Amino acid sequence: MTRNRSCGISVTSNVHEHGSVGAGRLLDTPATLEEDQTRLDAVIEFANNVLKNGRDRYRADPTPLFADGINTFTGEHVRWRTPGKAQVISDLACQQNLFRTLTALTNLTGDAKYKDAAKAAIKYHVDNLLDSSGLLQWGGHRFINLETLEPTGPDGKGLMHELKGTFPFYDLMYHVNPEATVKYVKAFWNAHVLDWDGFYVSRHGKYGLPVRDVWAHRMVDLPPFRESPGLSFINTGSDLIYAAGTVYRLTKDKRALDWAKYLAHQYVLARNPKTGLGAYQFTQPKKTQEPPDDTATSSWFGDRAKRQFGPEFGTVALEANVLFFSRHSGFLYGKNALMQIQLASELGDEVGDLLEWTHQGLISFAACAYVPETNMFKPMFTDGTDLSNYSLKRRGYFDREGPVLKQYPATSNFLLPYVRGFLATVDHALWKTARTMAKANGFGDLGSAPGKEVNVNLDTGSADARALFVLIDLYNTTSDSEYLKLGRVIGNNIVKTHFNRGYFTWGPTYINAQFDMIEPLALLALQAAIDGKADKVPCFIDGSGYVDGGYEFPDGSVKGTTDQYIYTMQQK
Secondary structure, eight states: OEEETTTTEEEOTTSOOOSOTTGGGGGOOHHHHHHHHHHHHHHHHHHHHHHHHSBOOSSSSOOSOBOSEEETTTOOBOEEEETTEEEEEEOGGGGHHHHHHHHHHHHHHOOTHHHHHHHHHHHHHHHHTOOTTSOOSOSTTOEEETTTTEEEOOBTSTTOBOOSSOOOOHHHHHHHOHHHHHHHHHHHHHHHEEETTTTEEOSOBOSSOOOOOGGGSOOOOOOTTEEESSOOOHHHHHHHHHHHHHHHHHHOOHHHHHHHHHHHHHHHHTSOTTTOOOOSOSEEEOOOSOOSSTTOOOGGGOOHHHHHHHHHHGGGOSGGGEEOSHHHHHIIIIIHHHHHHHHHHHHGGGGTTHHHHHHHHHHHHHHHHEETTTTEEOOEETTOOBOTTOBOSSOOSSOOSSOBOOOEEOOHHHHHHHHHHHHHHOOHHHHHHHHHHHHHTTOEEOTTBTTBSOEEOTTOOOOOHHHHHHHHHHHHHHOOHHHHHHHHHHHHHHHHHHEETTEEOSSTTBOEEETTOSHHHHHHHHHHHHTTOGGGSOOOOOOOOOOEEEEEOTTSOEEEEETHHHHTOBOO
């Protein structure tokens, strides 16, 4: 077997290969070397600015904690605003890609200060801020106010523990404090499995619960779509799977891996038997109250898809069976797929059918939902019911009455898992889909097979970091210099578009920089590929943090939003 040194993905020898690792050196000219240095310098400048301006500045003896972002014009740390409060966000869950970037920068430059800064932030949090249960004070609904060092969060969400596709940098956390890392993962499962006999999993977890030997519980065969007091969203489920699988890799506690596989299988059991599609949940929310009207969309009023679509579509109308938007399918066949492919690559046969489940999910989604002629996906229920241009009949959780469901594009969020899926399985059906997506997104022809008949588009204006990770994976697997050429073009475009005023932002006119952006990590992965040092950069599996809840807008209104509102503010 040959190993993709970028993320440890094993590929069989019938993947077309030629050349040797580091073949990109054949492309070196004074111009390309200067461009390589410019990209690396941008990441170094960013990291130095974050270390200088992005950490605690609110006490005489500052902690090593980071803010989540900064106003690139004024230098003010980003804040979450609620009536009477404007709190500096320090959410460790929103800094995991930053910590990967800092670690990679140390690995590539030899300067220890970057990784040391990440380690210091983790150590301070673990030593001083942990909940009694072992949970970190982080996630979608809870963070540390850097001014006061008190746990806080947005209004309206109860300061619950929540991760959705964060995929923390557990390796670094374990390096800092192995015991606290293992205890956190157990506390995570303990807080989010509401009932082990019924295996009711919730996206929300309570702090302060007593720590238990969670892996000692009995596994029970249970039917899918059973009523549950919690919402078993696959975005939270994926984090639980990743946490338990990673703890097994680090500690060899087989019970943790068994529970990771058990949870992953619950989503497989809930797939549609005809199409193989799904499932976003493996339970349905239990109705405990009567809704006053259609505007009430809380889960305790019952399954929200059943309420909104049941009269027309019958029993298939469950939240578990919804693939309407990219936020549903993008998680199932994007982030979840990347995470499970990575676990399979790290653990091999020990994960059982995990890779095959992921493989079959990607095949089913492409066969049922992908329109290659337009590079679009159909909105649908998992039984294959096509809802393209369907007009909603009533108001509900998914939208108001009237709007139509539209097809959505197959972006690099999907291209990356299809490429990695192929590299892990060598199923050319996956490669065919990936090749079509790449052409439609303006990247040219990735080849009839990796490294064969490649004809990339070096005139692309793309600054897409996920596309860059695709090219890095393909170069690290094949050593085909065409992938590296296109990677350098996209890397240069990333600097031109996203590197502004010493930080990475969404674009030149965006005010606030989010320290956790993936662009600097992608640029370091590119440089590592050029230098033949791909193993020096932590693998990218598209994890990210977020803050979600009530926010006070400039007009004084308080509405639910996410921290992306902060990072998409632009100059007028």
